[in-house]
Structure formats: structure tokens, C-alpha cells
Amino acid sequence: MSHKVNFTIRDLYYKFMSLNISLKKADVYQILEYLLKMDYSDIISNLEFNVEIDEEKIRSIITDLQNQKPLGYILKYQFFYKRKFYIDNRVLIPRSDTEILIDVALKWIKYRQNILIADICTGSGTIGITLNLETNNPVICTDISEEALTVAKINSQNLQANNTKFYLGNFLNPLIERNLKVNLLISNPPYIDCNDQDISSSVKNFEPHLALYADNNGLWFYQNLVDNLNNIVDLNEPFAVIMEFGWKQKNQINQILKKSKIKIAWEFIRDYSGNWRCVIITNG
Template identity: 30%
Template structure:
């Protein structure tokens, strides 16, 4: 049997050729396997691992060597300061998407009992984060994937939000009823050209149905914007995550469909990340 230090040393060497952060990966995966935090792994280096843990760890490191994202190995990903369960049926939540959530929270701050739709919800990270930070809000989470809805339900349970969330298996608005104060969506938006340039850990492991947005990457923006009008309350807001080069096109799509006050926001890297507009009340 091996100690924590010995297994970390072995794993770090195994991952050197495939990971930019081999020792960090080794620690994160080991902490997950033994059910401890990273501090324990770094300080209790002489602890001898049970044989069962060693076997599981070796298998996990082999998966990482093949490019499997760490979030799919651990089944968890942090987002907005909370832990979300993920599986290979959903995209891994990214920190850049927090810009969309933060803007949504700001928009809904003064709205009581806001009703929100998270369309193409995946893990539910967007909608459930909004529900967590906007008191009184009620969120409907919709996705075409039954497996994704299952993951969203798990996350709602983990976060104690079951009573404030509904779940719908739906092809965009097909199975969605009612109207909303805010519709948030991080839809598939990778173009045909960019699909061929995706990093290996994305292209080989994350669900292509949640990535490909048509030849120009804008198919879902068109469909959602055209249909959102009949599902928004007057004064309601449609908010999107966008690709780094799609800002002008998405803003134009929203303008042509009657949205007003359209704005673009950038992520922490300075790249265009979020576009939103309001369905202005008729006068």
C-alpha cells in the first residue's frame, strides 16, 4: 500500500505530458477519491491509503491522462461559490458565465416574486444560481435532454431549491408555458468552423448538442429571440451568453425582434460575453 505522498508523486509524473497543472490535478482528484479536502491531501502526506482508494485513484488518473476534464471525474464543479453536480450529459459551468448570472441578479434585484426561465439549462447552474441569490424568485429550467434535467434536479435538491424550481424537458419553448420576467439562456453557439477548432477536452468529452449552434453559430439566438416575445411579461428581459465574436450579430437579432435598451457586457478577460434587451411596455 502507498502513502498520500507516494501516490501524488506517481500521479504528477503520469500527468506531466497531458496536463498543464499535473500536481494540482493529482491533488484535486485524490481529495475527491478519499473524500477529504485539498488541505488534508497537502498536510497528511504520510497517511497510508487503503488499497480500494489506490485502485480508484489509479483509474481516475488514467481517465485524466486521456483528457477527461476533472469536473467529469469528480462529478462536481464550483460556480457562483456553490458546488454543482455535473455529468458528461451537460456542459461544465464556466466562470465566464457568472457574468450572465450577476447581471440577471442585478436586473431582478427590485422585482418581487420574479419568474425566471433558464432555457437550455444543462446543469441548472444559471437558473438555480439566480434562484439562490434572488429571494422570492421562481425558476423554470428547460432542456431538450432528459439527462440534463436529471442533473438539474439533483442540483436543486443539493441547494435546497426544490420548492422554487420547476423542470421541463422541452425543445426550446415547445413544452414551456406561462410568461416570465426574465429569460436567461446560454444556448449552443459554436459555429461549424469553430467546432473543428475546439480543445480536445471539450471536443472529445462535452456534449456536442450543447455546443453546436448551426453553421454560423447563431441558430439558437434567432429561434429563442423570435419566440421569447410571447413568453415574456411586458418589461421582461431576455439575456444571453454569447461567443466572443457574436456581440454585434446577437444585438442585431434582438433589435430586429423589437427589443429595446440592448446592452453588451464583457467578461473578466475583456471579451464580449453577455447581451440583454428589454421588451418595453406598449404605450
């Protein structure tokens, strides 16, 4: 039988803030929303209100946090581009740094109509679903992980992204196997070098390695893209490829693109923290 404990909301807030795990205020408010089933404005307005909470639930969250389990996996959701996405340990946790890819894509799409978009290595589906909802263009989402696609489909249903399709397969293969050519390909692929030791414990111990690590010093997906570009886009029509990369990889990716046998143009773009984050490749 669970044991209930009483707190004011303020005391509960400080209970989490006092943990020696560097929680941000926003993180604690997310935890309170989850525990109390209240939104932020109600919490702020009722800090002296007494609430009854299951003690085991509080203890479980604290233990998870102390074990460096990411908050997104504890709460089972993450916001991305102002939308709430379901997540669990079958997929990477979406990062706000990735939102720059959406802005770059929307800028390219702005004056174009009836385009086909592919979100490759979709994971939880955040990029593809967001672009479908923002533009109403059809989106193909692919992933090598069937479990990840299950999560992406949950989000597509929850957010009513009705014009989305999901294909299982490695990187570009689902497009190539179906002779599909797209106008915009967007991807946040695995890009961490398999030998990279500079990975936080919370990422290394909890997030799916299949979505993190790549061969060829983390550059396999970029080389594969260049090698297969003519198979996935119509070179006679305007196209764009937008790919995220690690902030140290810009120069290496630049060298890969320079060796392309197809005439392309590209631009590197920083995220809103000032780090190099993505590249957009076009046919000019």
C-alpha cells in the same frame, strides 16, 4: 481483488503533478480530495501522512486524464458560484466564465420582487438553481434533453432548490406551449457553429454535442429569441433576457438585435477574463 499501495499525501500530489498533461495545482488538490475523502485544509496540514489507496483507482484516473477526459466527468462534480453541482456526461461541464450571467441577473433583480425566472437550455441546472437559491424567486428550468433534466433535478434536490420546475422541450417551446410569460429569461444555449473545427478534443470527444452545436453559424437560438420575444415576456412590464455567446459572436448578435421588430435595448458584457460573454436585452 484490488491492490492497495501506500503513499505520503505529498508523494501522491507529485505523482499527479508529474504527469505530462498540464494539470493545475487546484486540479490535483481536487483529485486528492476525491481519492482521500479529505478536504483541502486537512490535505495541506497532513502532507507527510501515509495513506493507503486502491492502485486501480489511481491508474483509472491517470488513464482518463491522459485520454483528455475532463476532470469534472472523472470526479462527477463541478463548483459553480461556490456551490457543488453533480455532473456527468449527460450535461456540459459548467464553466466559471458563465458566472458573469449570475452577477448580471442579480443586479437586474436587486430592486424587483416576485419575479418569474426561466433558465432555458438549463443542462445541469446551475444557472436556474443558483438564481433560485440566491433570490428565492421561482425558476422554470427547460431543456430539450430529458437526460439533462434528470441531472438538473438531482442538483435541485441535493441543493434544496425547492421553488424550481422542470419542463422538457426545445428552447422557448415549453414556455410558449404553456402561455407562460417571464420577467427574466436567462440562457447559456448551444452556440458553436456545426462546422467549427477549433474545438478542443476534450470538449468534442466527451461533452454532449446537443448542448454544444447550433445551426445558422451557431446563431439559431439568438434569432429564435428575437422572433419570439413577444411570446415569452410581457412587453408592457419590465423584462430582461440574458444570454451567453461565443467571444467571436458579438457583432453577429448585434446585427440580429438591430433587426428586432420590437423596441428593445441591449448591452454586451465581458466576463472576468475580459472576453465578450453575454448580452442583456431589456425594454429600457
